[in-house]
Amino acid sequence: MGEKKALxxxxxxxxxxxxxxxxxxxxxRFDRAAVEAKxxxxxxxxxxxxxxxxxxxxxxxxxxLLDQGKSDSGIVVAEGFDYGxxxxxxxxxxxxxxxVILKAxxxxxxxxxxxxxxxxxxxxxxxxxxxxxxxxASPSLKMVSFTITEKGYSLGSGGYSAEVAAEMSxxxxxxxxxxxxxxxxxxxxxxxxxxxxxxxSMDNCSHNGERLSEAxxxxxxxxxxDGLADPGFLGYIENGTSISFPWTMIDxxxxxxxxxxxxxxxxxxxxxxxxxxxxxxTYTSSFVNAEEAEYLVVEDxxxxxxxxxxxxxxxxxxxxxxxxxxxxxxxxxxxPLHTSLAIFGxxxxxxxxxxxxxxxDLVSLVERIGYVEGLPVVVDPKIIEPRxxxxxxxxxxxxxxxxxxxxxxxxxDTSQKLPIRFGETIKAYLARRDLSISxxxxxxxxxxxxxxxxxxxxDAGSSFEPSPxxxxxxxxxxxxxxxxxxxxxxxxxLEPILSDATIFGVNLYxxxxxxxxxxxxxxxxxxxxxxxxxxxxxxx
Numbered sequence: 001m002g003e004k005k006a007l008x009x010x011x012x013x014x015x016x017x018x019x020x021x022x023x024x025x026x027x028x029r030f031d032r033a034a035v036e037a038k039x040x041x042x043x044x045x046x047x048x049x050x051x052x053x054x055x056x057x058x059x060x061x062x063x064x065l066l067d068q069g070k071s072d073s074g075i076v077v078a079e080g081f082d083y084g085x086x087x088x089x090x091x092x093x094x095x096x097x098x099x100v101i102l103k104a105x106x107x108x109x110x111x112x113x114x115x116x117x118x119x120x121x122x123x124x125x126x127x128x129x130x131x132x133x134x135x136x137a138s139p140s141l142k143m144v145s146f147t148i149t150e151k152g153y154s155l156g157s158g159g160y161s162a163e164v165a166a167e168m169s170x171x172x173x174x175x176x177x178x179x180x181x182x183x184x185x186x187x188x189x190x191x192x193x194x195x196x197x198x199x200x201s202m203d204n205c206s207h208n209g210e211r212l213s214e215a216x217x218x219x220x221x222x223x224x225x226d227g228l229a230d231p232g233f234l235g236y237i238e239n240g241t242s243i244s245f246p247w248t249m250i251d252x253x254x255x256x257x258x259x260x261x262x263x264x265x266x267x268x269x270x271x272x273x274x275x276x277x278x279x280x281x282t283y284t285s286s287f288v289n290a291e292e293a294e295y296l297v298v299e300d301x302x303x304x305x306x307x308x309x310x311x312x313x314x315x316x317x318x319x320x321x322x323x324x325x326x327x328x329x330x331x332x333x334x335x336p337l338h339t340s341l342a343i344f345g346x347x348x349x350x351x352x353x354x355x356x357x358x359x360x361d362l363v364s365l366v367e368r369i370g371y372v373e374g375l376p377v378v379v380d381p382k383i384i385e386p387r388x389x390x391x392x393x394x395x396x397x398x399x400x401x402x403x404x405x406x407x408x409x410x411x412x413d414t415s416q417k418l419p420i421r422f423g424e425t426i427k428a429y430l431a432r433r434d435l436s437i438s439x440x441x442x443x444x445x446x447x448x449x450x451x452x453x454x455x456x457x458x459d460a461g462s463s464f465e466p467s468p469x470x471x472x473x474x475x476x477x478x479x480x481x482x483x484x485x486x487x488x489x490x491x492x493x494l495e496p497i498l499s500d501a502t503i504f505g506v507n508l509y510x511x512x513x514x515x516x517x518x519x520x521x522x523x524x525x526x527x528x529x530x531x532x533x534x535x536x537x538x539x540x
Contacts, residue, residue, distance in 0.1 A: 004269040009093040009286050014112065023268045025098070028114035030066040032074075036117040039074045042140035045307060046132075048122065048178065049147035050079040050086060051282065055097045055113060056254045056290040058145060058202060061312035062115040070311045074115050076135060080122035080178040081148065084278035089286050090119035098270065098287040100261050102402035108264070122181055124174040136185040137192040142304045143200050144182070146212065147250075150205040152178050153215050160218070168222040172229060175219075183219035186243065187229055190236045196303035198244045202296070206326060206420060209247035209299065209319075216245075246299035247319050249326040251334065253397065254290040256283040258404040291403050293392060295384070297325045315383055324381035331424040332374035333390040337366040338410050339421050340442075341398070343449045345407030346466075347459050347531045352406055357399040361532065364539040367394060368442040376435060377428035411467040414450060415475060415503055422446070423505015430511060437512045444513050445538055447504070448520035451494060452531065454479050459531035471503075484530070488522050 005019045011032065014020065020027050045062065047054060054077065065071040077095075079086050089097070095116045101109040120128040135141060146152070155164045167176050172184040182199070189195060199216065201208035220237045223229035236242050257275045265273045265287055275285045298309075300316035310316055329335060338353075344365065345356045356362045370390045378386045397403075422443055429435045454476050456466050461484055466472060478493050498508040498517055508514040523534045 006271050007269045008271050009096050009098065009112070009273075011094045011096070014096075014114075019269075020112070023270075024110055025268070026109065026111045028063060028067065028112060030069075030114075032114050032117070035066060035072060035074045035115075038072050039076065039117045042073070043076050043135045043138055044073045044140055044142045045075045046135055046141060046144045047075055047077045047146070048080055048144065048182070049149075049152075050077045050082075050090060050119065051147060052256070052284065052288045052290075053250075053252065053254045054147045055116070056099055056288045057250070057252050057294055057296065058147070059097075059113050059115050060099055060111070061296070061309055061314060062307065063111075063113055064312040065307060065309070066115055068311060070308050073307070074117035076118040076120065077116050078120040078122040078128075078132060080181055081152070082278050082280040082282045083121045083123065084276075084280065085282060085284055086119050086121050088276045088278060089284050090116070093272065093286050095119050096286075098265065098273070100265070100287055100289040101292050102261075102289055102400065103292050104396045104400040104402070106402060108402070110265070110268070122178070124176070124181055124184065132185060133188045136189045139193060139195045139304075141189075141195070141197060142306050143198045143302060145200040145202050147202050148178055150203055152203070153201070153205070153208075153211040155179065155215055155218055168219060169226070171226075172219075172223055179215040180219055183216045183223075183237075186216060186220070186237065187223070187233055190230070190233050194236055194242060196242050196244075198246060198302040198304065198306065200246050200248060200298070202248050202250050204250055206330065207247060207323070209245040213245035216243075241303060244301040244303050246301045247322045247326075248299065249295065249297040249322055249329060251296075251329055252290060252294040253403060253405060254288060255403065255405045255409070257285040257287060258289050260404070261287065261289045289404070291397060291400060293397050295325075295329075297322050297381075297383070317383060321381055321383060324379045325384055327379045327424065328381055328384065328386050328389065330420055331422075332378045333370060333386055334393050335417070336369055336374065336421040336425070336443075336446075337393065337398070339414060339417055340366055340369055340446045340449075342407040342410035343414070343446060343453050344531070344535070346411055346453055346464060347449065349458055349460065350407055352404065353410070354399050354401045354403060354405075356407065357394075361535040361539060363394075365442055365445070365535065366398075368539065369446070370394065373440055373442055374425060377425055377432065408467055411453070413469050414453075414467075415469050415471040418447075418450070418503055419501075419505035426504070426506055426511055426513070430506070440513065441538055444516045445520050445534070447498075447508070447513070447517045448524055449531070451479060451497065451517070451521050452524040455482060455525070457484065459529060461528040482525060484525055484528055486525055488518075490518055490521060494518055494521065 099111045175181045175184045201212040220234045224234040297315045299319045498514045
């Protein structure tokens, strides 16, 4: 047998279809040169956020449309935060990437994604800014989507940050933040014809369309008030018919590029698939690895039309249904289970989620949270059946041994996640006469486990570094000095945390759970090995 042919991720190399096919890669089935020319002439879809989830999901959806002849236009991607992504893994590879789908049955799909035909650096002082203004001014542009993470929409807590306020006062000429850039580009569209447009957040945060709308409106309001933008610009943003902000729910686990996947691709002959860490600490590569399961539910509100994304699996519906799907996922059927595994996985020394799903105690924990404590109050969105979704999470997605996800990654920012992931369930129990808050056992155990996690000591008594969290230092101060073997009482230490409704969504003492959490915490700190013992005792 001859040597495997080296495969270079570039447009010219794709012409050797036999070499790619023999190595197990699926290639784009459309005329990419024609699509690129059409997109540059009359762009329809611009996306902000060039990270892994974009290439693994929205870009792959558009490729399905192109492959089936349902669209003749590609995506232009712009990166407004980490410009190194464009320089390192887009332009050197002609904007192509390899999507590796890691299935639970052990099979792997390798697809070359070619739907992205142009990549831009969204720097208002750089050379691509004029091109972005040209794209925004084009009447053909139908949608601008975003995967910029939740913090991309933040203008500050309790009011505008000093940095944002200064940016607003400087006007729209050279904005610095991603929201300022988007508002400035919307102003360009307004000035050059005021064509309609949909701004579509695809980030995994609650009411994402509303958050995007509020951020863009804040800049528009400031600039019009100060005479830095035309008086009609604010109305253009606010009237609901010119610019829309659809809500969405996105769900697809896309970890960092994995070393084992890189090795597999190299063995298949792919060159240039090194894993790169940018100066802003983004882990990226010419490939992305992701699970097979994916959900994208979108409010169907596109005033300038949209691509037929339903062909690619997107579910279009009403805003109310999007909100119900989001609440089902975030408050009951996935995110609370992920957080529970993250907390106890760190305490029990696990390094991967799929390994945790081989632990009978942890499986009992998440099954109880999902099936027993969550489903009675689940919001049924109708378009996705909650029990089936939950079963897929617990039996296929989490146990997938080929998905390199870690409890340490998921444990990040837990204090920000608890009020939505658990607080809504507690509120629902308090509001229902047919349910008793005292019947909750697994959820209080997770809260106690999180307090135990804040100590930074695992079940064997070894120290570990808790994952980043904006309130970590403040919260750890309350449990500082508590050691394994201490008997308490712990009320004075724990009461400031457990009574904080910004953490749990409610004051846990008022809800009737504070004392239960204190008792479970005392059990968890009683000795080395107490975490395992407490789980076994309360989940029988």
